[in-house]
Amino acid sequence: MDRPVRVAVVGAGPAGIYAADILTRAAPAAQVDIFDRLPTPYGLIRYGVAPDHPRIKEIVTALHQVLDNPRIRFIGNVDYGVDVKPEELDPFYDATVIATGADRDRDLNIPGIGLPGSFGAADFVSWYDGHPDAPRDWPLTASRVAVIGAGNVAVDVARILAKTADELLETEIPDNVYQPLLTSPVTDVHVFSRRGPGQVRFTPQELRELDESPNVDVIVHPEGIEFDDASLATIRARRTVKMCVDILQNWAAREPRGRARRLHLHFLQAPVAILGSDRVTHLRTETQQLTGDGWVRGTGEFTDWDVQAVYRAIGYLGRPITDLPFDPATGTIPHTDGRVLDLDGDQIPGRYVTGWIKRGPVGLIGHTKKDANETISSLLADLRTLPSASYGDPADVLTYLSRRDLDYTTWAGWQRLDRHEIELGRPHGRKRVKVVPRDEMISISNTADAP
Incomplete structure (x- = not known):
């Protein structure tokens, strides 16, 4: 043509x-x-x-x-x-x-989802990535946190919550993200997957990165490490799933290393309610059992987890x-x-x-x-x-x-903003520091370089 x-x-x-x-x-x-x-x-x-x-x-x-x-x-x-x-x-x-x-975050239709302390992962990701339309502040007041989901976004959210702020200081996070993370009281982050390890959606790389922090113990709770015929078929057919399962089984067999923060992985636990009167105090899950075809059904056994915040990472829209x-x-x-x-x-x-x-x-x-x-x-x-x-x-x-x-911006304008962010990071040994406010980004983008 x-x-x-x-x-x-x-x-x-x-x-x-x-x-x-x-x-x-x-x-x-x-x-x-x-x-x-x-x-x-x-x-x-x-x-x-x-x-x-x-x-x-x-x-x-x-x-x-x-x-x-x-x-x-x-x-x-x-x-x-x-x-x-x-x-x-x-x-x-x-x-x-x-x-x-x-x-946008996919909805999770369970009781208590609207309580203060219940968050969507997409909103949290926008905050820590310095999105110009996201709030500048985030209420990091919980010591025990639940993350619902078994995909890459769930493990990203869990990792950012569990890491210390200084571990992230070498990245491009802006100061309004670093400061709240610096004073975060978190000690335990619990990640809940409705299905078993044979149905996880994260990649081996994402999974391994959970265990790279010197300040965080990754603890796999062995009672959820179960497989049915469909799980075993998936493991045999998909190399990435087998790699994830091997990692999880190795972690489930090891002893905790006594680090200050812990990141727990729970399988076969489905969220059924968020509890609390005026804010989140617990997450209630129902233990699931595999049905042989890759799906699960509830067992009627419930657990109330003592957490003060819940993040849902069950998909985007x-x-x-x-x-x-x-x-x-x-x-x-x-x-x-x-x-x-x-x-x-x-x-x-x-x-x-x-x-x-x-x-x-x-x-x-x-x-x-x-x-x-x-x-x-x-x-x-x-x-x-x-x-x-x-x-x-x-x-x-x-x-x-x-x-x-x-007030549109251009490719040349982005290149100006790109250079500006890189220069902001240079004195601190960082690759860049993001500019967050939209009006500041536009101003930098649309101001021609001095001759």
């Missing part, structure tokens, strides 16, 4: 950036504008990955190379569906790809976008092969979707690339039937945004 193509991608995380990269490689005349409601690119790589995960954050290097492509523009601090409605941007593009991801269809049960946009469908199941011309907002918050980077390939293939197959953008000059959309008094 060699005709000029102008495409808007909404969302500057990996899904959106991969879609832009695949499109510009497949269509030499394509130009892509990547919009994001945040002033910065990289989405959950910047605001959803724990700060003590430098290896995972290395993906930023690859994403940076994509955004250096002169046929791809980053336009930040523009909230699609709020600052500009979909139909207002349509005249500037042949098609729009939605890649807004999933950043996407957000609805103005004037676009949305499935609230799955937190996704309905589609076929990446083509957005209306309420009647018909394709909406020129609308496409990729990433977690397309398939739900499952899978790793490889799945995200596969998603983007499918979506861009659909877009290119449809291109002959799509009308060309009414305004073909790339400058036109920036003029429009300026006339709307939208």
